[in-house]
Amino acid sequence: MIPVHTSVMPDEVMEYLVPSRPDALIIDGTLGEGGHTLRFLEAYPHCRVVGIDADVVMGERAGARLSEWQERFELKTGWTDEVLDNWGGNSPDLILMDLGISTYHYDGSGRGFSFKSDEPLDMRLDSDGESDAADLVNTLREEDLADLIFTFGEERFSRRIARRIVAERKKAPINNASILAGIVAGAVPPQARHGRIHAATRTFQALRIAVNGDLDRLSRLLAIAPDLLAPGGRLGIISFHSLEDRLVKRAFRALDIRFGGTFNVLTRKPLVPLESECRSNPPSRSAKFRVIEKPAEGYMK
Ligand SMILES: C[S@@+](CC[C@H](N)C(=O)[O-])C[C@H]1O[C@@H](n2cnc3c(N)ncnc32)[C@H](O)[C@@H]1O
Numbered sequence: 001m002i003p004v005h006t007s008v009m010p011d012e013v014m015e016y017l018v019p020s021r022p023d024a025l026i027i028d029g030t031l032g033e034g035g036h037t038l039r040f041l042e043a044y045p046h047c048r049v050v051g052i053d054a055d056v057v058m059g060e061r062a063g064a065r066l067s068e069w070q071e072r073f074e075l076k077t078g079w080t081d082e083v084l085d086n087w088g089g090n091s092p093d094l095i096l097m098d099l100g101i102s103t104y105h106y107d108g109s110g111r112g113f114s115f116k117s118d119e120p121l122d123m124r125l126d127s128d129g130e131s132d133a134a135d136l137v138n139t140l141r142e143e144d145l146a147d148l149i150f151t152f153g154e155e156r157f158s159r160r161i162a163r164r165i166v167a168e169r170k171k172a173p174i175n176n177a178s179i180l181a182g183i184v185a186g187a188v189p190p191q192a193r194h195g196r197i198h199a200a201t202r203t204f205q206a207l208r209i210a211v212n213g214d215l216d217r218l219s220r221l222l223a224i225a226p227d228l229l230a231p232g233g234r235l236g237i238i239s240f241h242s243l244e245d246r247l248v249k250r251a252f253r254a255l256d257i258r259f260g261g262t263f264n265v266l267t268r269k270p271l272v273p274l275e276s277e278c279r280s281n282p283p284s285r286s287a288k289f290r291v292i293e294k295p296a297e298g299y300m301k
Helices: 010-016 035-043 056-065 080-085 103-107 133-139 142-153 158-171 177-187 201-212 214-228 242-255 275-280 282-286
Strands: 025-028 048-053 073-077 094-098 234-239 288-293
Touching (some): 010 288, 035 094, 048 056, 133 201
Parallel strands (some): 025 048
Protein backbone atom coordinates (compact mmCIF):
# COMPACT_ATOMS: atom_id res chain seq x y z
CA MET A 1 0.00 0.00 0.00
CA ILE A 2 1.43 3.35 -0.99
CA PRO A 3 0.21 5.98 1.49
CA VAL A 4 -1.35 9.09 0.02
CA HIS A 5 -1.78 10.99 3.30
CA THR A 6 1.05 13.05 4.81
CA SER A 7 0.88 12.98 8.62
CA VAL A 8 0.37 16.40 10.17
CA MET A 9 2.82 17.85 12.75
CA PRO A 10 4.73 14.57 13.11
CA ASP A 11 7.70 16.11 14.95
CA GLU A 12 5.50 17.97 17.42
CA VAL A 13 3.49 14.79 18.07
CA MET A 14 6.68 12.87 18.86
CA GLU A 15 8.05 15.71 21.01
CA TYR A 16 4.91 16.01 23.15
CA LEU A 17 3.53 12.48 23.21
CA VAL A 18 6.39 10.83 25.05
CA PRO A 19 5.51 7.69 27.02
CA SER A 20 6.68 7.50 30.62
CA ARG A 21 7.64 3.81 30.38
CA PRO A 22 9.27 1.68 27.68
CA ASP A 23 6.46 -0.86 27.30
CA ALA A 24 3.85 1.84 26.89
CA LEU A 25 0.36 1.25 25.51
CA ILE A 26 -0.44 3.85 22.88
CA ILE A 27 -3.86 4.46 21.37
CA ASP A 28 -3.97 6.08 17.95
CA GLY A 29 -7.65 6.99 17.92
CA THR A 30 -7.63 8.20 14.30
CA LEU A 31 -5.42 5.63 12.64
CA GLY A 32 -5.94 6.69 9.01
CA GLU A 33 -3.11 5.22 6.96
CA GLY A 34 -1.09 4.76 10.15
CA GLY A 35 1.50 7.50 9.63
CA HIS A 36 1.68 8.56 13.28
CA THR A 37 1.38 4.96 14.48
CA LEU A 38 4.38 3.96 12.38
CA ARG A 39 6.46 6.67 14.04
CA PHE A 40 5.52 5.42 17.53
CA LEU A 41 6.34 1.81 16.62
CA GLU A 42 9.71 2.84 15.21
CA ALA A 43 10.63 5.21 18.06
CA TYR A 44 9.65 2.91 20.98
CA PRO A 45 10.69 -0.70 20.31
CA HIS A 46 8.77 -2.04 23.33
CA CYS A 47 5.54 -0.10 22.97
CA ARG A 48 2.22 -1.49 21.75
CA VAL A 49 -0.14 0.53 19.58
CA VAL A 50 -3.87 0.05 19.22
CA GLY A 51 -5.08 1.87 16.11
CA ILE A 52 -8.75 2.75 15.82
CA ASP A 53 -10.62 3.97 12.73
CA ALA A 54 -14.31 4.17 11.95
CA ASP A 55 -13.60 3.47 8.30
CA VAL A 56 -13.08 -0.19 7.37
CA VAL A 57 -11.15 0.82 4.25
CA MET A 58 -8.69 2.88 6.27
CA GLY A 59 -8.17 -0.07 8.60
CA GLU A 60 -7.31 -2.22 5.59
CA ARG A 61 -4.91 0.38 4.22
CA ALA A 62 -3.16 0.84 7.57
CA GLY A 63 -3.14 -2.93 8.17
CA ALA A 64 -1.31 -3.45 4.86
CA ARG A 65 1.19 -0.69 5.62
CA LEU A 66 1.87 -2.00 9.13
CA SER A 67 1.88 -5.72 8.31
CA GLU A 68 5.45 -6.20 9.53
CA TRP A 69 4.52 -4.70 12.94
CA GLN A 70 1.76 -7.19 13.71
CA GLU A 71 3.30 -8.26 17.02
CA ARG A 72 2.97 -4.81 18.50
CA PHE A 73 0.10 -3.36 16.51
CA GLU A 74 -3.60 -4.08 16.89
CA LEU A 75 -6.37 -2.71 14.68
CA LYS A 76 -9.84 -1.91 15.95
CA THR A 77 -12.55 -0.78 13.57
CA GLY A 78 -15.12 1.52 15.15
CA TRP A 79 -15.81 5.00 16.46
CA THR A 80 -13.16 5.92 18.97
CA ASP A 81 -15.53 7.37 21.56
CA GLU A 82 -17.45 4.07 21.51
CA VAL A 83 -14.33 1.88 21.59
CA LEU A 84 -12.91 3.84 24.54
CA ASP A 85 -16.25 3.82 26.35
CA ASN A 86 -16.13 0.01 26.30
CA TRP A 87 -12.40 -0.23 26.90
CA GLY A 88 -11.56 -3.37 28.84
CA GLY A 89 -7.79 -3.28 28.38
CA ASN A 90 -4.95 -1.69 30.34
CA SER A 91 -4.87 2.05 30.82
CA PRO A 92 -3.19 3.72 27.86
CA ASP A 93 -0.08 5.84 28.37
CA LEU A 94 -0.71 7.96 25.32
CA ILE A 95 -3.79 8.77 23.25
CA LEU A 96 -3.55 10.66 19.96
CA MET A 97 -6.50 12.07 18.01
CA ASP A 98 -5.76 13.61 14.58
CA LEU A 99 -9.30 14.62 13.69
CA GLY A 100 -11.14 14.80 10.40
CA ILE A 101 -10.53 12.84 7.25
CA SER A 102 -7.44 11.83 5.32
CA THR A 103 -6.19 12.65 1.84
CA TYR A 104 -7.41 9.23 0.73
CA HIS A 105 -10.98 10.22 1.59
CA TYR A 106 -10.80 13.20 -0.75
CA ASP A 107 -8.85 11.58 -3.56
CA GLY A 108 -9.58 7.88 -3.56
CA SER A 109 -12.63 6.90 -1.52
CA GLY A 110 -15.29 7.60 -4.17
CA ARG A 111 -17.63 8.90 -1.45
CA GLY A 112 -18.06 12.52 -2.56
CA PHE A 113 -15.97 14.23 0.15
CA SER A 114 -14.47 16.57 -2.42
CA PHE A 115 -16.53 19.18 -4.21
CA LYS A 116 -14.36 18.50 -7.25
CA SER A 117 -15.46 14.91 -7.52
CA ASP A 118 -18.06 13.44 -9.82
CA GLU A 119 -19.07 10.94 -7.12
CA PRO A 120 -22.14 9.92 -5.11
CA LEU A 121 -22.87 12.30 -2.25
CA ASP A 122 -22.19 9.91 0.61
CA MET A 123 -19.50 11.23 3.04
CA ARG A 124 -19.98 8.47 5.61
CA LEU A 125 -16.82 7.13 7.27
CA ASP A 126 -18.82 4.20 8.57
CA SER A 127 -20.78 2.64 5.72
CA ASP A 128 -23.35 1.33 8.25
CA GLY A 129 -24.23 4.90 9.23
CA GLU A 130 -27.93 5.72 8.92
CA SER A 131 -27.98 8.84 6.73
CA ASP A 132 -25.54 9.94 4.10
CA ALA A 133 -24.97 13.46 2.78
CA ALA A 134 -27.51 13.02 -0.02
CA ASP A 135 -30.20 12.12 2.55
CA LEU A 136 -29.55 15.36 4.43
CA VAL A 137 -29.45 17.52 1.30
CA ASN A 138 -32.63 16.00 -0.12
CA THR A 139 -34.79 15.67 2.98
CA LEU A 140 -33.97 18.35 5.58
CA ARG A 141 -36.31 21.32 5.86
CA GLU A 142 -34.85 24.49 4.37
CA GLU A 143 -34.40 26.14 7.81
CA ASP A 144 -32.69 23.06 9.23
CA LEU A 145 -30.38 22.79 6.24
CA ALA A 146 -29.47 26.47 6.60
CA ASP A 147 -28.79 26.04 10.32
CA LEU A 148 -26.64 22.98 9.67
CA ILE A 149 -24.56 24.81 7.02
CA PHE A 150 -24.27 27.88 9.26
CA THR A 151 -23.34 26.01 12.44
CA PHE A 152 -21.01 23.30 11.17
CA GLY A 153 -19.66 25.21 8.18
CA GLU A 154 -19.59 28.70 9.67
CA GLU A 155 -20.92 29.73 6.27
CA ARG A 156 -22.37 33.24 6.16
CA PHE A 157 -24.38 32.56 2.98
CA SER A 158 -26.08 29.52 4.54
CA ARG A 159 -29.64 30.80 3.95
CA ARG A 160 -29.09 31.55 0.28
CA ILE A 161 -27.40 28.17 -0.19
CA ALA A 162 -30.20 26.27 1.55
CA ARG A 163 -32.83 28.13 -0.49
CA ARG A 164 -31.06 27.23 -3.75
CA ILE A 165 -30.64 23.59 -2.75
CA VAL A 166 -34.33 23.27 -1.93
CA ALA A 167 -35.30 24.87 -5.27
CA GLU A 168 -32.97 22.54 -7.18
CA ARG A 169 -33.97 19.34 -5.43
CA LYS A 170 -37.58 19.94 -6.44
CA LYS A 171 -36.43 19.48 -10.04
CA ALA A 172 -34.31 16.38 -9.35
CA PRO A 173 -32.72 14.79 -6.27
CA ILE A 174 -29.15 16.00 -5.65
CA ASN A 175 -27.05 12.85 -5.44
CA ASN A 176 -23.69 13.90 -6.81
CA ALA A 177 -20.88 15.92 -5.18
CA SER A 178 -19.90 18.03 -8.17
CA ILE A 179 -23.55 18.83 -8.92
CA LEU A 180 -24.03 20.02 -5.33
CA ALA A 181 -20.80 22.07 -5.60
CA GLY A 182 -22.19 23.78 -8.71
CA ILE A 183 -25.50 24.54 -6.98
CA VAL A 184 -23.71 26.06 -3.97
CA ALA A 185 -21.39 28.13 -6.15
CA GLY A 186 -24.43 29.44 -8.03
CA ALA A 187 -26.11 30.46 -4.78
CA VAL A 188 -23.40 32.74 -3.36
CA PRO A 189 -22.74 36.30 -4.59
CA PRO A 190 -20.31 36.47 -7.54
CA GLN A 191 -17.48 37.99 -5.45
CA ALA A 192 -17.65 35.01 -3.04
CA ARG A 193 -17.44 32.61 -5.97
CA HIS A 194 -13.85 33.48 -6.73
CA GLY A 195 -12.34 33.65 -3.22
CA ARG A 196 -9.29 31.91 -1.79
CA ILE A 197 -11.29 28.76 -1.11
CA HIS A 198 -13.98 27.19 -3.30
CA ALA A 199 -17.46 28.53 -2.57
CA ALA A 200 -18.64 25.02 -1.60
CA THR A 201 -15.82 24.28 0.88
CA ARG A 202 -17.78 25.26 3.99
CA THR A 203 -20.99 23.54 2.90
CA PHE A 204 -19.09 20.31 2.26
CA GLN A 205 -17.37 20.58 5.66
CA ALA A 206 -20.75 21.10 7.34
CA LEU A 207 -22.30 18.05 5.67
CA ARG A 208 -19.35 15.82 6.56
CA ILE A 209 -19.46 16.93 10.20
CA ALA A 210 -23.21 16.34 10.37
CA VAL A 211 -23.15 12.96 8.61
CA ASN A 212 -20.47 11.58 10.94
CA GLY A 213 -21.56 13.33 14.15
CA ASP A 214 -18.04 14.71 14.58
CA LEU A 215 -18.72 17.25 17.31
CA ASP A 216 -20.84 14.96 19.47
CA ARG A 217 -18.22 12.26 19.11
CA LEU A 218 -15.44 14.64 20.07
CA SER A 219 -17.39 15.81 23.14
CA ARG A 220 -17.92 12.23 24.24
CA LEU A 221 -14.27 11.40 23.67
CA LEU A 222 -13.21 14.41 25.74
CA ALA A 223 -15.41 13.16 28.57
CA ILE A 224 -13.93 9.63 28.47
CA ALA A 225 -10.28 9.75 27.41
CA PRO A 226 -8.69 11.75 30.26
CA ASP A 227 -10.08 9.33 32.90
CA LEU A 228 -8.86 6.35 30.93
CA LEU A 229 -5.22 7.48 30.80
CA ALA A 230 -2.64 5.78 33.02
CA PRO A 231 -1.01 8.01 35.66
CA GLY A 232 1.52 10.25 33.91
CA GLY A 233 -0.26 9.58 30.59
CA ARG A 234 -0.84 12.15 27.88
CA LEU A 235 -3.69 12.97 25.52
CA GLY A 236 -2.93 14.97 22.37
CA ILE A 237 -5.53 16.26 19.93
CA ILE A 238 -4.95 17.80 16.52
CA SER A 239 -8.01 19.65 15.23
CA PHE A 240 -8.62 21.44 11.96
CA HIS A 241 -11.39 23.93 12.55
CA SER A 242 -12.45 26.35 15.21
CA LEU A 243 -15.52 24.42 16.39
CA GLU A 244 -13.41 21.39 17.26
CA ASP A 245 -10.56 23.40 18.75
CA ARG A 246 -13.02 25.28 20.96
CA LEU A 247 -14.36 22.02 22.38
CA VAL A 248 -10.83 20.75 23.06
CA LYS A 249 -9.70 24.04 24.59
CA ARG A 250 -12.71 24.20 26.96
CA ALA A 251 -12.42 20.57 28.03
CA PHE A 252 -8.68 20.89 28.68
CA ARG A 253 -9.20 24.12 30.62
CA ALA A 254 -11.74 22.38 32.88
CA LEU A 255 -9.10 19.71 33.63
CA ASP A 256 -6.27 22.22 34.10
CA ILE A 257 -4.62 22.31 37.52
CA ARG A 258 -4.54 26.11 37.30
CA PHE A 259 -8.34 26.18 37.13
CA GLY A 260 -9.15 23.60 39.80
CA GLY A 261 -8.48 20.37 37.89
CA THR A 262 -5.60 17.93 38.30
CA PHE A 263 -4.09 17.75 34.79
CA ASN A 264 -1.15 19.69 33.39
CA VAL A 265 -1.99 21.44 30.16
CA LEU A 266 1.31 21.18 28.28
CA THR A 267 0.23 23.56 25.51
CA ARG A 268 -1.05 26.85 26.95
CA LYS A 269 -1.54 28.00 23.39
CA PRO A 270 -2.17 25.40 20.71
CA LEU A 271 0.88 24.37 18.71
CA VAL A 272 0.57 25.09 15.01
CA PRO A 273 2.62 23.76 12.10
CA LEU A 274 5.80 25.55 11.08
CA GLU A 275 5.62 27.58 7.92
CA SER A 276 7.79 25.01 6.17
CA GLU A 277 5.20 22.29 6.92
CA CYS A 278 2.34 24.52 5.73
CA ARG A 279 4.21 24.95 2.47
CA SER A 280 5.13 21.31 1.96
CA ASN A 281 1.79 19.91 3.21
CA PRO A 282 -0.92 22.57 2.67
CA PRO A 283 -3.75 20.60 4.38
CA SER A 284 -1.78 21.05 7.64
CA ARG A 285 -2.33 24.84 7.50
CA SER A 286 -5.29 24.94 9.85
CA ALA A 287 -4.01 22.35 12.36
CA LYS A 288 -4.00 23.10 16.09
CA PHE A 289 -2.40 20.66 18.51
CA ARG A 290 -3.18 20.62 22.25
CA VAL A 291 -1.82 18.21 24.87
CA ILE A 292 -2.66 17.41 28.51
CA GLU A 293 -0.84 15.21 31.00
CA LYS A 294 -2.44 13.25 33.81
CA PRO A 295 -0.68 13.55 37.17
CA ALA A 296 1.70 10.73 38.01
CA GLU A 297 0.81 8.25 40.77
CA GLY A 298 1.16 9.50 44.33
CA TYR A 299 0.28 13.00 43.28
CA MET A 300 -1.88 14.87 45.81
CA LYS A 301 -3.69 18.02 44.90
C1 LIG B 1 -6.62 12.83 9.55
S1 LIG B 1 -6.85 11.11 9.37
C2 LIG B 1 -5.55 10.42 10.37
C3 LIG B 1 -4.24 10.32 9.68
C4 LIG B 1 -3.20 9.56 10.48
N1 LIG B 1 -2.91 10.21 11.73
C5 LIG B 1 -1.92 9.41 9.66
O1 LIG B 1 -0.92 10.03 10.02
O2 LIG B 1 -1.93 8.65 8.68
C6 LIG B 1 -8.23 10.79 10.40
C7 LIG B 1 -8.71 9.36 10.36
O3 LIG B 1 -9.51 9.12 11.50
C8 LIG B 1 -10.75 8.56 11.15
N2 LIG B 1 -11.69 9.17 12.11
C9 LIG B 1 -12.04 10.46 12.20
N3 LIG B 1 -12.81 10.65 13.27
C10 LIG B 1 -12.94 9.44 13.89
C11 LIG B 1 -13.60 9.00 15.06
N4 LIG B 1 -14.31 9.84 15.84
N5 LIG B 1 -13.53 7.69 15.40
C12 LIG B 1 -12.82 6.83 14.63
N6 LIG B 1 -12.16 7.20 13.50
C13 LIG B 1 -12.22 8.49 13.14
C14 LIG B 1 -10.98 8.88 9.70
O4 LIG B 1 -11.67 7.81 9.07
C15 LIG B 1 -9.55 9.02 9.15
O5 LIG B 1 -9.09 7.82 8.59
